[in-house]
Each structure stands twice: as structure tokens, then as C-alpha cells.
Amino acid sequence: MAEAFEFFQAWLKNPLRVAAVAPSGKALAQLITSEISHDTGPVIELGPGTGAFTRALIERGVKQEDLALIEFGAEFAEALHLHYPRACTLRMDAARLRTANIFDGRPAGAVVSGLPLLAMPPLKAAAILTGAFRKMRPDGAFYQFTYGPQCPVPRKLLNRLGIQARWLGGTLANLPPASVYRLTQIPPGN
Numbered sequence: 270m271a272e273a274f275e276f277f278q279a280w281l282k283n284p285l286r287v288a289a290v291a292p293s294g295k296a297l298a299q300l301i302t303s304e305i306s307h308d309t310g311p312v313i314e315l316g317p318g319t320g321a322f323t324r325a326l327i328e329r330g331v332k333q334e335d336l337a338l339i340e341f342g343a344e345f346a347e348a349l350h351l352h353y354p355r356a357c358t359l360r361m362d363a364a365r366l367r368t369a370n371i372f373d374g375r376p377a378g379a380v381v382s383g384l385p386l387l388a389m390p391p392l393k394a395a396a397i398l399t400g401a402f403r404k405m406r407p408d409g410a411f412y413q414f415t416y417g418p419q420c421p422v423p424r425k426l427l428n429r430l431g432i433q434a435r436w437l438g439g440t441l442a443n444l445p446p447a448s449v450y451r452l453t454q455i456p457p458g459n
């Protein structure tokens with residue numbers, strides 16, 4: 270309840286950045302983390318907010334030390350650092366991810382994004398995706414949720430970046446209902 274209030278207050282102050290009136294529910298958190306386990310290795314989370322997906326990642330066996338939490342909101346970043354002191358919490362714009370020093374240079378196995386990608390200018394979305402794929406192993410996957418009816422990354426941008434998107438699933442048990450896409454690099458030669 271306190272978490273929902275904290276989230277709502279942040280939305281009142283900055284509706285464009287927070288982009289939702291309530292944190293994601295458990296069903297969406299389980300769906301977006303469903304392919305991630307301890308074996309995935311380091312995981313980057315973009316826009317964790319109050320930590321709905323962070324909790325699910327830890328429940329799936331990802332160690333705090335293997336988590337980088339990239340959050341622009343000072344109110345969220347401070348609380349995340351208190352709750353997950355062994356994770357690497359960085360208060361920064363995810364569009365600068367490329368320059369961030371995380372995991373001592375070890376590549377991540379996955380990126381979980383709670384960012385309002387659909388509402389962002391294409392150049393910013395491109396910078397976020399480019400940075401994320403630079404920080405991942407070639408077989409790494411970028412998981413993005415959306416409230417919209419299709420992948421929130423336009424096809425033109427996917428093609429330009431050599432990325433393919435697959436629908437992972439959807440849940441009605443979220444307010445509003447949401448679905449998740451898995452974005453991966455198109456292997457060279459395909």
C-alpha cells in the first residue's frame with residue numbers, strides 16, 4: 270500500500286516520466302522475468318520504479334550483486350539503494366547506459382525494461398536499445414512490456430538496429446492489461 274502511494278505521488282509530480290499511476294502487478298512481473306534465472310548471469314533493469322520486477326528477479330534466483338538498477342527518478346533510486354544495498358543502483362537516464370560502468374565490464378545476460386519506451390522520442394529509444402545491446406552478451410535478450418496492442422519499438426527502428434521482436438505473452442491481471450516482448454539481436458548472416 271505504501272509502495273502504491275509512493276508510486277502515485279511520483280506520477281503526480283512527473284506523469285510523463287513515471288507513465289503509470291500504479292506499479293506493475295505480480296502477474297506482469299512474473300511474465301517479464303519468466304525466462305530469467307540464476308544462470309542468466311548479470312541482469313540490467315531499466316526503470317525499476319518501486320521494484321515490482323526487481324523482487325521477481327530476486328525470487329527467480331538473481332543475486333543482488335548481479336543486478337544493475339538504472340532509474341532516473343531520485344525518489345525511486347534512493348529507495349532502491351536502501352532495499353537492495355548489494356545491487357548497483359545508478360540514478361541516471363537509461364539513454365546514457367552505453368557509458369555506464371557496471372559489472373566490471375562483464376556482459377549482462379538480460380535487460381528487463383519498465384521504461385515508457387512507447388512515449389519516448391525515437392532517438393532516445395534508439396540510444397537506450399543501442400546501449401542495452403552493447404552491455405549484453407550476443408545471446409542476451411531485452412524484455413519490454415507495453416500496454417499497447419503491438420511491440421512498442423517501431424519496425425523501422427528494429428530493422429535499423431538489427432533486432433528482432435517476439436511476443437512473449439500477455440496478462441489481463443494487470444492494471445491496465447499488458448504484454449511483453451523479447452528483443453534479440455538478429456544473428457549475422459540472417
Ligand SMILES: C[S@@+](CC[C@H](N)C(=O)[O-])C[C@H]1O[C@@H](n2cnc3c(N)ncnc32)[C@H](O)[C@@H]1O
Pocket residue numbers: 286287288289291292293315316317318319320321322339340341342345361362363364382383384385
Ligand atoms: C511505467 S514505470 C515502471 C516502474 C516499474 N518497472 C513497474 O513496472 O512497476 C516507468 C519507470 O521508468 C523510470 N524512467 C522513465 N524514464 C527513464 C529514463 N530515461 N531512464 C531511467 N529511468 C526512467 C520512471 O522513473 C519509472 O520508475
